[in-house]
Amino acid sequence: MPLPAVNLEWPPPSTKEPRKLYDRWQAWYSGDPEQLARVHADVPGLGGDSDIPRGQPGVGARFVNALLQGRPRAFWGTPVTPGQVRSHKLHVPLAGDIASTSADVLYGEPPTFEVPDAKTTGKATQDRLDDIAEEANLAAVLLESGETGSAYGGSYLRVSWDPVLADCPLWDVIPPDCAVPEWRGGRLHAVTLWRDLESPDGRHWRHLERHEQGRVLHGLYASADEGKLGRRLKLVDHDATAPFALIVDPEDGQTVTTGASGLACEYVPNMRPNRLLRGSALGRSDYAGIEPMLDSLDEAWTSWLRDLRLGKGRLVVPRAYTMSRGRGRGTTFDPEREVFEAVDAIDNGDGPLKMSVVQFAIRVEEHSRTCREITAEAVRGAGYSAQTFGQNDEVAATATEVNARQGRTASTRGKKQLYARGPLARLARATLEIDAAKFGRKPGVNPELRPAVRWQDGVPFDIEATARTLQMIKAAEAASIYRRVQMLNPDWDDKEIRADVERIKAEAGGGPVVPPGSSATGHGPDEPAPDGDPADVEPDDDGPENDDARPPSVGGRASR
Structure with missing residues (x-):
């Protein structure tokens, strides 16, 4: 089907629910306190409710209070205490560590693409595919895909070509929050990628790139309403899309043939099923279900640092011990002064005035144990063993013991490989086909061969x-x-x-x-x-x- 030509709502309503999840997972993945506070202020909890009157008499106020008492509480959703200069909330980047570790576990030893009869009739094809993998730096691209997929539940891998940059097709990663997929039988049938462009006139400019079997369609749109796609324009009307105007079909001004029999863009799910979107072909994030644990970890860490702040020794000093800075300019007390002169003070019957020291206990062990337990539960909920994240490693272990401790991680790695194998194999074949169509077929290379994806064992060899x-x-x-x-x-x-x-x-x-x-x-x-x-x-x-x-x-x- 062609690109939309009318002023549609954008992003489409079909992506509304997934984008809510992407926003929440993006906040945890980024670790930005402002994003965490904004996202959790819009979900059930104390956040976003500070403007609702509480404790006031009346049936309406009591009903509101009853509702609030039954709503779940989010640490990042609580508003800043009135009168507080700044927020003291701290974030532990465990979500980012989970995504990075997931990529290392899955693609730390990158898979190999093997064509049939690689040592005989398929040797030339295998050599060409190996050259493309090295030139396109596929190992690094796959690591990026693995980390993105862990956070968002999946990622898109796209094959493109630019003779100015390289003499072979290139791969890049597209996050799923800027894609509109279309599924058929649980497999990606077509997908429309979109990006916001720099606006030259105050309107909202977008570039749409629709991938179908054997072709890619490009469209440029501009609208005064950010929520609308706007009017269709020519590709030459914007500097970012002007290069595509040179390669599209001059008859329709939007189509580019790829030379591949399938899609030049594939979706690699992180894990299925998506428990929050029943029946959806979208993958499941490693954060799904452990957000409360991540929120509680930040709360425990913040409480620990609060104990450190409150644990600083403080002196309660009688006003008579302070030094006047002059009439109307207040008084000060020098805490570094070691010798004080005698002062005249009135004895109120309780004895002379004294300085007292106030110092709260710092609950180090309690907070440390709490953070360790929460971290272990969050890691387990994400599908990994605590050993993978460096916990329980105080005692040296043999390779066999390490394998046993990391059994959950190995199981999760195997599941993710199953979901990634098919899309990677199809994309490798599309790469060979695009390479032959855009860069010329090399002697002995058969682009119709479908490579197989092989992973290393990934287990320490004992x-x-x-x-x-x-x-x-x-x-x-x-x-x-x-x-x-x-x-x-x-x-x-x-x-x-x-x-x-x-x-x-x-x-x-x-x-x-x-x-x-x-x-x-x-x-x-x-x-x-x-x-x-x-x-x-x-x-x-x-x-x-x-x-x-x-x-x-x-x-x-x-x-x-």
């Missing part, structure tokens, strides 16, 4: 536990040399495993140690073994062709 397991398997004669090498190196192919088997047998038989890249029979690991070769001696298990599936790794990812 070589000691793996060695014990393999030793017990060998003693029980439960697996051949080939199978044990395969279990230790699950990412090796058949030829690499056979070559290592030959080296192990040569060393065990007292023969010369065979260096990597060669074999005991003189042929390399990439060459087929001749008939009767020692690599085929084990008839009970002579290769993966006799198995239905390759067994999983024993101790996680192993390096070659």
